Amino acid sequence: MGEKAHAHPGAAGGVPTAGHPSDVRNVVLVGHSGSGKTTLVEALALTAGAVNRAGRVEDGATVSDHDEIERRRRRSVQLSLVPVAWDGRKVNLLDTPGYADFVGELRAGLRAADAALFIVSAAQEAESVAATTRAVWEECALVGMPRAIVVTHLDTARTSFEEMTRICAETFGGDDPDAVLPLYLPVLGPEGADGHAPLTGLTGLLTRRILDYSSGERAELPPAPEEEGPLDEVRNRLIEGIIAESEDESLMDRYLDGGGEDIDMATLIGDLERAVARGTFFPVLAAAPAAEGARQGIGTVELLELITRGFPTPLERTPPTVTTPSGSPRSAPVCDPEGPLLAEVVKTSSDPYAGRISLVRVFSGTLRPDDTVHLCGHGLDAAGHEPHPCHEAELRVTALSTPFGRQQHPADRCVAGDLVCVGRLGEAETGDTLSASGDPILIEPWSTPDPLLPTAVRAHGKADEDKLSHALARLVAEDPTLRLEQNPDTHQVVLWCLGEAHQEVALERLRSRYGVQVDAEPHRVALRETFAGRAAGRGRHVKQSGGHGQFAICEIEVEPLPAGSGIEFVDKVVGGSVPRQFIPSVEKGVRAQAARGLAAGHPLVDVRVTLLDGKAHSVDSSDAAFQTAGALALREAASDARIQLLEPVCEVAVLVPDDYVGPVMSDLSGRRGRVVGTEQSPGGRTLVRAEVPETEIGSYALDLRSLTHGTGRFDRTHARFEAMPQQLAEKVRAERGDGSPGA
Template sequence: MGEKTHAHPGAAGGVPAAGHPSDVRNVVLVGHSGSGKTTLVEALALTAGAVNRAGRVEDGATVSDHDEIERRRRRSVHLSLVPVAWDGRKVNLLDAPGYADFVGELRAGLRAADAALFVVSAAQAAESVAATTRAVWEECALVGMPRAIVVTHLDTARTSFEEMTRICAATFGGDDPDAVLPLYLPVLGPESADGHAPLTGLTGLLTQRILDYSSGERAELPPAPGQEAPLKEARDRLIEGIIAESEDESLMDRYLDGGGGSDIDIATLIADLERAVARGTFFPVLAAAPAAEGARQGIGTVELLELITRGFPTPLERTPPVVTTPSGEPEAAPVCDPEGPLLAEVVKTSSDPYAGRVSLVRVFSGTLRPDDTVHLCGHGLDAAGQAPRPCHEAEIRVTALSSPFGRQQHPVDRCVAGDLVCVARLGEAETGDTLSASGAPVLIEPWSTPDPLLPTAVRAHGKADEDKLSHGLARLVAEDPTLRLEQNPDTHQVVLWCLGEAHQEVALERLRSRYGVQVDAEPHRVALRETFGGRGPGAGGTSNSPAGTGSSRSARSRWSRCPRAAASSSWTRSSAVRCRASSSRRWRRAYGPRPPGACPPGTRSSTCASPSSTAGRTRWTPPTPRSRPPGRSPCARPRRTPVSSSWSRSARSPCWSPTTMWAR
């Protein structure tokens, strides 16, 4: 890692092909928006010989940000794959968006990768170690994913690599800050008039060699006289950290007996360092200036490629994903073997104007070839916190395979276990679907994404867009698992749920530019539903006093809350009791005469007979109310239709009073 001076880059424009899982490295770049991930990928591609000239984000000429939306916004909004060759190995660089609204693309990159490279900016120290970056670091720690840290923008003014190293150790080190240590220290040139010292090279702490880029090319030089003493403290800390994570217990004794590890071979330390990084117990910090002025290639890119190819694990060392049968029964996951049964997953789905739907597939086991018949299995993603989707299964035929590089798609004849490949027109495959061998279907447990919380009501702009709206929205949801589509039956709106405003703008812009559907966003209407908070009584009354007569009515009710799963209109039942004797005339008009011996309706308990006088009374159900003759006032009968009527005996009084259940 430190003693190599050069590697064998791939040919410019060529696409590397992996023949075995041990020749593959899958790395995802994680970091805050604006930390320099896309620029670093461009510099790595230039160093590896994949491109002849490094593009700039400001010019919209980078390989990874090839989408029109990304060029206009000058930031990454999709997960992109840039494969390069270095030291005879294929390195799949996955550039993930850093904005929090596109966390779904980041989660897909974590599923496809075997290691993570955290990119922090020395010019934005506070933003680079924000809460979102720390959350991703903890998520990688839970699954034991190896990680490394790259400090960028060291060629800008008022930046300090030492300060960033302390911040990273305090933020990512946790209980063991000595596990986060630098492998190289920056070499600064003479200060300019404004007090800024440019970055001209790096110093390897293990090899104690200076990697000079001042001439535009990378050159190794011995340390100048008098520079060994300032490096001794940092070098001793690094050696102690490597020995502490080493599996060889004799190294510590040799380090203590030898007076600082002078008798320990550098190759032994480098080998232990590589094993500690691959196990995910040591996290090296590297310095880089991808867009340094005067350097033909970025400063620190060679050292970073050496760490990736020699320190990061191969797909053979990765823990296989959790696998079940389509019915949900646990299933043993196959190991990463090119000769084993096929197990692959669609980690990203996109649309191409010429090739149609293109699926980025990560092969975990077996070998995927064109014209193979595979079993496609998808599941509802609501079990993992995502939007619910319909389950689907089908036997499909694999079409042509290709390796992406920006806008270009280079055909390949196969994809071995551990590698990534693009498949065009893969049936109805969606992001998160599983590809398995025909006749032995299995299902990979999906990754989790946050629930979308921002609703956006959309409608077609014109008649020509109405037919294309449903198809375009369905394809959007199939590509992005963090989107959720809803047809609200109460407001009759088509609602697209997103993670944030930036996510919403990109989704609508993609709907217009990629699928040709012109839509208008309108305010989201909420169907308000009311219910009672508890149970309690109620009372009320009305009065109607025509000339010469007087009448009044009062009602007592008990209200309770209906179950939340009931219909949208939650009406409760109430019992109305007429309390005045003057209302008996109108009651008789509606129900006829009461039975002999019964108390008049509404008679109070103080005016009723004694309990002994009611012993022979029987329960009576009034007949159906008579219809109102033409011309009679509607006040002659209740304004609401009674559902059921009966004579009931009060618990407090022996009198019988009519009880009516009303419905709205």
């Protein structure tokens, strides 16, 4: 890693293949939107020889060839895989979206990877180390995933690598900021009048050599004499950091006695590589895309060396937790190409020509075309919802391919530790498990946030109605962070999303990918109605015709019950005024009318309906007549009583940095919320618990993000129904119509 100038190895173009897990490196790129992840991937592909200076391989594919939505928005919205070759290794670069709405794609990338590159932009300074980036760093730390940091945009005016390194050490270093140290220092050219100083090279701290790119070719030079003093100061700190992580405890004594001069370079580099692979040391590097006329980007060779030599192989990864489909514990197979098959669908996408394509990470065994595999899928997602039932099937694998941009290159196999695309894999969904035929295994799903922003959708026209259901099912199968709800109370089809951009992309995919024109409409909250006091009603349904008539009369009394009681029906008829066989008919009519609603068309709850009296006819009375009479009696009782609207109340838990506790509590109070308590959480955060009407938090996912600059998150659960304030209830009734009881 930087001990000598590197020749220009790697693939001569095309897509590399891996013969063994030791030849694979799976790296996910994480960073805030605009930090330069995709540009860095393109620069690495150029340096590795996967593309030419125009960014293309022989068949014209480019790294940036993504779907139409990404090109139109100029923003990554999905996980993409770019495989390159370096030093005889296959490097799978997993480019993830940086926008918080697409964190599901990021989590999929983390599951598929064995190490992470955190990309921070010097142009954005402290803001580039965004809340979402810090949260992902903490997630990686919990599982011990190796990480490195790449600083981009150093060629922007008034940027500072030293300042960004300090910010990264404070943000990511935790209790040990000396574990976050640079391996190279940037070399800047003359500063122009606009304050712009171009990045022309790097100085290797361990080698004391300058890697100069100013001529368009990588040249190795000695530092100037006046640079040696400041260079040694930073170099000594790096050596101390490496020695602190070394397993050889004698190195520190040797360093203190001899100043590090008697420790050979190979020992230092070996200890550095092992510390990086263990996830205890996090090097900082600088990188920039290739300048005009240059054959490679600045820092890309050094970064590829770090990936291939410092990051772990799939053999060193702890396999994910697995169970049998019934949930019984099961030991996970090790990463062995000759072992039993264990693989997971980490991403599902649809191609207008190739159909459904599944990106698969193989954890054990070898996947080949024409293999028969067992597909097993989860019913519950990480939030406990059931977007689709559990499913299992025996499937035959058709073609395997390796992606490059929008192109797919045929593959004859995929060994343990590698990634591959599988076409037409039945009804496979993101998160499904592939295992050996006859030996079903289920991988525990990765965690995803609960989508909390609702949008109701309906087909634009009759032709779209037939396609909408299928398209929505496919959309949810591809994206586990989407949740589909068929609301039985409001009769709306609701798509729950993570944010506004996530919502817009989902609707755009319905239109462009599946050809379904949809209209978004406001999400309606399911309300309830109840009686505010006692009331009586008489239902009379008497009709005469040429044949049998209809005759049914019943008298009822309605009284409110405590919340959560539902509807209670009591029979107090004496003397047989309503024949026994028709009493269930009255109850059925009452319950049917209660379900349709009375004052504003919302279901009636928490009342006791008592049947007191009635009349019947020996010929004209019937089940249908008494059902109608029961419904009429309940509607008449409602016309003489005050009907109270009930709204759902949610228990809301908001986790925010301590600095935002006051604004968040004030905002919750403005939403008619009641704060019930606060709890201190690790990392200088506070958990605010409150009870808030659901009608007030429809857009809270967006409002909280704005209020806390993206640092807050919340969960909610239904608590109960409570009476809606009178003025709001009147507004709901006015929107309903004339306020008359529902028919």
